[in-house]
Amino acid sequence: MNDAxxxxxxxEERKYLAGQWRLMWWKFxxxxxAVAAMCVLFFMxxxxxxxxxxxxxxxxxxxAENSFQPPERIRVFHEGRPHRPFVYGRTxxxxxxxxxxxxxxxxxxxxxxxxxxKGDPYRLWGxxxxxxxxxxxxxxxxxxxxxxxxLGRDLFSRIAYGSRISLSLGLVGVFLSLVLGIIIGGxxxxxxxxxxxxxxRFIEILRSFPTIPLWLALSAAMPAQWSxxxxxxxxxxxxxxxxxxxxxxxxxxxxxxxxxxxxxxAAKVAGVREFTIILKHxxxxxxxxxxxxxxxxxxxxxxxxxxxxxxxxGLRPPTISWGVLLQDAQNVRALSLYPWLMWPVAFVIVxxxxxxxxxxxxxxxxxxxxx
Amino acid sequence: MLAYIFRRILIMIPTLFVISIITFIxxxxxxxxYLTTYIANLQMTGEVTDxxxxxxxxxxxxxxxxxxxxxxKWISGVVQGDFGQSFSYNKPVKELIWERLGLTMTISLIxxxxxxxxxxxxxIYSATHQYKFFDYxxxxxxxxxxxxxxxxxxxxxxYISYSVFGTSVGGLFSDAFIDAPWTWxxxxxxxxxxxxxxxxxxxxxxxxxxxxxxANLLDQLEMPYVxxxxxxxxxxxxxxxxxxxxxxxNPIVSTIGWxxxxxxxxxxIVDIVLSLPTSGPLLLNALQDQDMYLAGSxxxxxxxxxxxxxxxxxxxxAWVDPRIRFERQAS
Numbered sequence: 001m002n003d004a005x006x007x008x009x010x011x012e013e014r015k016y017l018a019g020q021w022r023l024m025w026w027k028f029x030x031x032x033x034a035v036a037a038m039c040v041l042f043f044m045x046x047x048x049x050x051x052x053x054x055x056x057x058x059x060x061x062x063x064a065e066n067s068f069q070p071p072e073r074i075r076v077f078h079e080g081r082p083h084r085p086f087v088y089g090r091t092x093x094x095x096x097x098x099x100x101x102x103x104x105x106x107x108x109x110x111x112x113x114x115x116x117x118k119g120d121p122y123r124l125w126g127x128x129x130x131x132x133x134x135x136x137x138x139x140x141x142x143x144x145x146x147x148x149x150x151l152g153r154d155l156f157s158r159i160a161y162g163s164r165i166s167l168s169l170g171l172v173g174v175f176l177s178l179v180l181g182i183i184i185g186g187x188x189x190x191x192x193x194x195x196x197x198x199x200x201r202f203i204e205i206l207r208s209f210p211t212i213p214l215w216l217a218l219s220a221a222m223p224a225q226w227s228x229x230x231x232x233x234x235x236x237x238x239x240x241x242x243x244x245x246x247x248x249x250x251x252x253x254x255x256x257x258x259x260x261x262x263x264x265x266a267a268k269v270a271g272v273r274e275f276t277i278i279l280k281h282x283x284x285x286x287x288x289x290x291x292x293x294x295x296x297x298x299x300x301x302x303x304x305x306x307x308x309x310x311x312x313x314g315l316r317p318p319t320i321s322w323g324v325l326l327q328d329a330q331n332v333r334a335l336s337l338y339p340w341l342m343w344p345v346a347f348v349i350v351x352x353x354x355x356x357x358x359x360x361x362x363x364x365x366x367x368x369x370x371x
Numbered sequence: 372m373l374a375y376i377f378r379r380i381l382i383m384i385p386t387l388f389v390i391s392i393i394t395f396i397x398x399x400x401x402x403x404x405y406l407t408t409y410i411a412n413l414q415m416t417g418e419v420t421d422x423x424x425x426x427x428x429x430x431x432x433x434x435x436x437x438x439x440x441x442x443x444k445w446i447s448g449v450v451q452g453d454f455g456q457s458f459s460y461n462k463p464v465k466e467l468i469w470e471r472l473g474l475t476m477t478i479s480l481i482x483x484x485x486x487x488x489x490x491x492x493x494x495i496y497s498a499t500h501q502y503k504f505f506d507y508x509x510x511x512x513x514x515x516x517x518x519x520x521x522x523x524x525x526x527x528x529x530y531i532s533y534s535v536f537g538t539s540v541g542g543l544f545s546d547a548f549i550d551a552p553w554t555w556x557x558x559x560x561x562x563x564x565x566x567x568x569x570x571x572x573x574x575x576x577x578x579x580x581x582x583x584x585x586a587n588l589l590d591q592l593e594m595p596y597v598x599x600x601x602x603x604x605x606x607x608x609x610x611x612x613x614x615x616x617x618x619x620x621n622p623i624v625s626t627i628g629w630x631x632x633x634x635x636x637x638x639x640i641v642d643i644v645l646s647l648p649t650s651g652p653l654l655l656n657a658l659q660d661q662d663m664y665l666a667g668s669x670x671x672x673x674x675x676x677x678x679x680x681x682x683x684x685x686x687x688x689a690w691v692d693p694r695i696r697f698e699r700q701a702s
Contacts, residue, residue, distance in 0.1 A: 213654060216655065217394075
């Protein structure tokens, strides 16, 4: 018996003994792109959770002398020699006629980049008072990784704060549509009959609505004096109103095929309540498919929030979300002068792309017994 | 087949009825009605509001009546082609919407054609050259295309054209033609501008379709009949075009239905960004001004187009695929 054979045998044994979720996990790990996407998303959400620390500056700290400051590059070479990370200081020149500000690097002034540095004070999660930031400059100077807006606010810090709203809104919306979808789809699939026909017709009607005009109309219906928290939750409800139909269809289809299985009938004969049968015995049978549906629904919700806020129908300043930040990019003239205002676009596209990759990998992994 | 068509059209009626109710409710949701906004505006500009004028306006639009009566007034007008009065433009709604809806439809249809013309050959190429360089390239580009929302592409497009060419690509007509009557020169001018929104809108659909055609064709290429045909010495090209491609392209038929609504819906925001004279910007304005008849007509008509699109694709599918026809008849 040589080692290689032993090894193979144990790995095969492992495969036979592994549970469904473990097999899925292994299959998922084979999908390199999906794993990479999961890592990127993990860091995105980490940034959203700890945005106060991740942001070098306070999101609402104005500084008139830094208005429209272009992005600063962190350098590690000074005059051809390696140097600790730093950025060059800048001098500003204001065109007296057009009032356009041009910034030039002052290569004699080196501002060292510090890590875990004291900067603008904040309250972590609105509670714990802190001053440290992962990255920043010595006090008095501001680090503009992605440039500044008109009021001299740091765009990267604002994107970090915006991610908290933009990324969470997708999750909350999907959670709501999951709850709605499971309840309605479950009823439709388990009881069948007239209920089923009515629910299916209703879903068809909802789906034949052009989504964006409907979203526009619903968001326009939110009164302007509402608090932003209320607007936030209303938006998740608006998004979930259409999102649940996809979940409901999956749930119904799967329950229809599973409810005649022996184990479901056995549970019924044993006198288990119907609601418990659906929740405890049927749904775990296709939970993986649900996860896929839900993962692929999140990017749509993030995009919807961004579009609605961009059109000034969703969240409004002073709330910070990626869509709100993009409102500044509406003006072509400003965009051509200050192209870094488009940075939020990159974050949105990367997030959506990563969710699509992740969903793709999950879909392959959802059925680990195939092939 | 005739019975099937008849039944499908019959189902459309209750669907449209429910849609009209939802539309009406949504439009009524904002607190107050148009008149309260109108009065507030008048007061802001310092004009005296004449109670008698307001009362007559209220009576004319039935705003003093209960909601079901208002709905009935609205929907019975819509069925007869009278969409009511736009408050903010002070014109009948039907004068405002048809040209804009026409342009929206034109853009959507051209986009759909472009999507097919680009996506099908690329999908076929990707499938027959699986895991080659261009397949990876197209797959990668396809994923980006699917992830980038139209309005952001439109922003990028605006930025590039403005910073490189120094002109704005917004709008559908040159200044000289904006209010001109329709002439041949105006059509040519339209075609010169229309490629921008078409390009922006086509990206998402094209990317999706490439992936679909590729996946379907890959499935078909493994089938025994392909191997048989190859063994019998059919040339590779004829073999490909004659059987597997025809099956792989089938989903195009089934997706017409939701591609059209997707386009209509997506074009709303893209058109606003590119400031096109189509239905999107007008709908947004109407919603912001609470111009309820105008907004309601747009939502209603766009939904109707969606329902018609779904119907068309169902009929096409039934025509192409006899299984659907018979299954429906049996049930």
